[in-house]
Amino acid sequence: PNCNFSTYGTQLWVTALNSIKKGESLSIDYNDSTFEPTAVRRKLLKDSYDFLCLCPRCTTLPDVMRAFICPVKQCKGKVCPLGEGSKPSDWVCEKCKSQLDKKSRKRFLEIEKALMEEGPEDL
Numbered sequence: 001p002n003c004n005f006s007t008y009g010t011q012l013w014v015t016a017l018n019s020i021k022k023g024e025s026l027s028i029d030y031n032d033s034t035f036e037p038t039a040v041r042r043k044l045l046k047d048s049y050d051f052l053c054l055c056p057r058c059t060t061l062p063d064v065m066r067a068f069i070c071p072v073k074q075c076k077g078k079v080c081p082l083g084e085g086s087k088p089s090d091w092v093c094e095k096c097k098s099q100l101d102k103k104s105r106k107r108f109l110e111i112e113k114a115l116m117e118e119g120p121e122d123l
Contacts, residue, residue: 001029027055037112038063038084062094068108072098079108 003026005014020026031044038058045053062080070077070093077095085091091100091108100108 001027003028035065037065042084066112068111070096070098071100071104072096 002017002020002024003014004017005012005028007013014026014028030049031041033041033044036044042053042058045051060082062082063085064078064080066085067078067080070079072093075093075096075098077093079091079093079100082090082092088102088105089099091105092098093100
């Protein structure tokens with residue numbers, strides 16, 4: 001989202017969160033779910049507002065809420081899947097640009113699933 005909004009009675013205030021270019025669409029966070037993974041945000045929007053979000057963050061931008069450390073030795077970059085991460089080419093390190101192999105993608109998805117179901121052991 002590039003805007004935030006607040007209301008008071010019948011008044012609505014819209015505040016830009018960053019610079020907005022002339023002609024650029026305004027967007028808001030419908031569910032206060034900015035820090036949720038793409039799939040969770042899209043499901044919330046579908047269930048609550050009956051629409052499939054097609055914004056860049058949900059379709060083409062890296063999903064930084066699902067970041068893993070790149071398994072390439074000496075890299076230490078972040079692997080953040082694009083959109084929902086459904087294609088192998090969606091899993092590329094932001095630093096070294098290497099694409100994750102099938103085994104690493106599977107391991108990351110298993111870890112992510114366990115975290116979503118059980119939560120971390122400690123914070």
